[in-house]
Each structure stands twice: as structure tokens, then as C-alpha cells.
Amino acid sequence: MAWIFLLIAGASEVIGITGLNLILRNKNVLSFLVLLVGMVSSFGFLSFAMQSLPMGTAYAIWTGIGTVGSGLVGILFFEESKHWLRIVFMAMVISAAIGLKLIH
Incomplete structure (x- = not known):
């Protein structure tokens, strides 16, 4: 359940x-309501999520x-x-998050 909470937390951060x-x-x-609801949630x-996951892992993935x-x-x-290097670096962030999940 902690991983689901972490995904919801990340999506809320984007909001x-x-x-x-x-x-x-x-x-x-x-606009202010979107900011407030997104950040609070x-x-x-x-x-x-951090009740079950290590702080470093949870924070890095979030x-x-x-x-x-x-x-x-x-x-x-x-x-x-939409520069291609921007997409490459985003893919690197995703790869790092997957790596943290695999070693947890």
C-alpha cells in the first residue's frame, strides 16, 4: 500500500x-485551489508512504x-x-526511480 500512496503523492505533487x-x-x-489541494494531498x-518505506527511497521517488x-x-x-535531451534526462530520472524500487 505504501507504493500506491507514494504514486498518489507524486501525482498530487504534479497537480x-x-x-x-x-x-x-x-x-x-x-489556480490557488489547485495548488493548495495538490500540495496538501x-x-x-x-x-x-514513509511509514513503511525508507525516507531516502520515498523522497527520491516522490x-x-x-x-x-x-x-x-x-x-x-x-x-x-521538447528538446530531445530534456526527454533523455527525464528517462534517466525514471530509470533511477526504478533502480531504487528494485533494490528496496
């Missing part, structure tokens, strides 16, 4: 960061999901760079 980007583009109540689910997820959201919805 929160998307809310932050929305605030920078258009300050409205919905992200930290809540991360704390649930930040990896947030990093790659936010990068993909930026590419898909906010016209950020």
Missing part, C-alpha cells in the same frame, strides 16, 4: 506544481515523479521545450 504555474499565468481562486500521502510529471505537463500543456 500542485501545475497550480503554481497556473497562478503565475492567471491569478484566480481556482502530496505531503499527506508522502507521510503515509521528487522523481514530480520532476518528470511536471516536465511532461509543461511540454504537453504549456508549450515548454
Whole structure:
């Protein structure tokens, strides 16, 4: 169950960061609500996951999901760079997260 909580925490982190980007583009109540709900749920689910998973593993995977997820959201919805090296480095982050899962 801890891994599911960690995945939810990472997805919530992406939602929160998307809310932050929305605030920078258009300050409205919905943008602030997306940020708040995303961040609160992200930290809540991360704390649930850390009850069973080592802190280093949980934090590394949580930040990896947030990093790659936010990068993909930026590419898909906010016209950020699609440079091939950016994709390669995102793949490296995913590879590192898989490696941490395999040795846990």
C-alpha cells in the first residue's frame, strides 16, 4: 500500500506544481485551489508512504515523479521545450526511480 500512496503523492505533487504555474499565468481562486489541494494531498500521502518505506527511497521517488510529471505537463500543456535531451534526462530520472524500487 505504501507504493500506491507514494504514486498518489507524486501525482498530487504534479497537480500542485501545475497550480503554481497556473497562478503565475492567471491569478484566480481556482489556480490557488489547485495548488493548495495538490500540495496538501502530496505531503499527506508522502507521510503515509514513509511509514513503511525508507525516507531516502520515498523522497527520491516522490521528487522523481514530480520532476518528470511536471516536465511532461509543461511540454504537453504549456508549450515548454521538447528538446530531445530534456526527454533523455527525464528517462534517466525514471530509470533511477526504478533502480531504487528494485533494490528496496
